[in-house]
Amino acid sequence: MHPSKAAKLATLAIAAIFIWQLNPSDALTGSPRLSQETLGEFIDVPGGGFVKGADPVYAEEGPPETVFVSPFRLQAHEVTNSQFAAFVAGTGYVTDAERKGGSARFTKSDTPEVFLSWWSIDSSATWRTPEGKGSTLDGRSLHPVVHVTLNDARAYAKWAGGRLPSEVEWEYAATLGLFDPTNPESGAHRPDGTLRANIWTGSFPKTNSRRDGFEGTAPVGSFEPGAIGAYDMIGNVWEWTETAFRPAGPRFTIKGGSYLCSENHCRRFRAAARQSLDVDFSTAHIGFRIVMPAK
Numbered sequence: 001m002h003p004s005k006a007a008k009l010a011t012l013a014i015a016a017i018f019i020w021q022l023n024p025s026d027a028l029t030g031s032p033r034l035s036q037e038t039l040g041e042f043i044d045v046p047g048g049g050f051v052k053g054a055d056p057v058y059a060e061e062g063p064p065e066t067v068f069v070s071p072f073r074l075q076a077h078e079v080t081n082s083q084f085a086a087f088v089a090g091t092g093y094v095t096d097a098e099r100k101g102g103s104a105r106f107t108k109s110d111t112p113e114v115f116l117s118w119w120s121i122d123s124s125a126t127w128r129t130p131e132g133k134g135s136t137l138d139g140r141s142l143h144p145v146v147h148v149t150l151n152d153a154r155a156y157a158k159w160a161g162g163r164l165p166s167e168v169e170w171e172y173a174a175t176l177g178l179f180d181p182t183n184p185e186s187g188a189h190r191p192d193g194t195l196r197a198n199i200w201t202g203s204f205p206k207t208n209s210r211r212d213g214f215e216g217t218a219p220v221g222s223f224e225p226g227a228i229g230a231y232d233m234i235g236n237v238w239e240w241t242e243t244a245f246r247p248a249g250p251r252f253t254i255k256g257g258s259y260l261c262s263e264n265h266c267r268r269f270r271a272a273a274r275q276s277l278d279v280d281f282s283t284a285h286i287g288f289r290i291v292m293p294a295k
Helices: 004-014 081-091 096-100 150-159 167-177
Strands: 042-045 046-054 063-071 071-076 103-106 119-122 238-244 249-255 276-277 289-293
Touching: 042 167, 046 167, 063 167, 071 167, 081 150, 150 238, 167 238, 167 249
Parallel strands: none
Antiparallel strands: 042 071, 046 063, 071 289, 103 119, 238 249, 249 276
16 A cells, blocks of 8 residues: 555655745746757667766665666657646646645745655645646746656656656766766766756755756756756756666656755765655656657
8 A cells, every 4th residue: 555645745855855835936037948849859869888876975876887778769858848738738638636636845844954844745736836826837838847746757758659768768868968977966067166957056945045047947958958968867857767766666766856956965966866756646846758769
């Protein structure tokens, strides 16, 4: 039997996956390199070998191992609200959050030292209303879709003629995309400290300086693409994969970190970083991208 929603919240808190209450009007305006007309682009990822779990920071990331990957095609960006809206319009699909009573969000707390005090299941939070009651997707067509479960991501991928990447495929593509292969954090920032990804800047969870230009999600392509041409493999939102976190069980692996990962907490803005979530649970900072067979 799946754990209760309360238990899931506790598990998420222990795993340090944090969700922040955001107001769209608070977000700074970026300059995305993609437009509505250039969405859906795929890039060819060549086959090859790499070290999975290289330079682990947290226990769940290791041990390092050399693996080999067949070629595949990767959507250059995270699936956007506009893409997901087209899927819903064409199929009538209803997400798990819409059917089962909402999704997870973070709200400000008078006791920030107690992580569970920040958590809530917002019954009105869905992909259409990312901040809950009264929020809309106005101005967010190019933002990554959130509040989607693994079930929802799988349904979209099937409709789009693709699938979700495996953890190995995802990490391989992210590793190939590193600006400096000797620096596992080079996908997040340059040597001079300027940002290459949408992460938390400041002291989490009390202060967000928005030095990267955003407090919440950013439009896809707001930051330079990695070395293979893929955007936002690091930061912005965590991404679902089709790989179980453990050999058995209902939890699957998410990759890439999000706008809530910071230097002082949850340093998961690295290709090797991994966390887990139940297949029917969704949050405000988890999305996905899809892959296709190699040409």
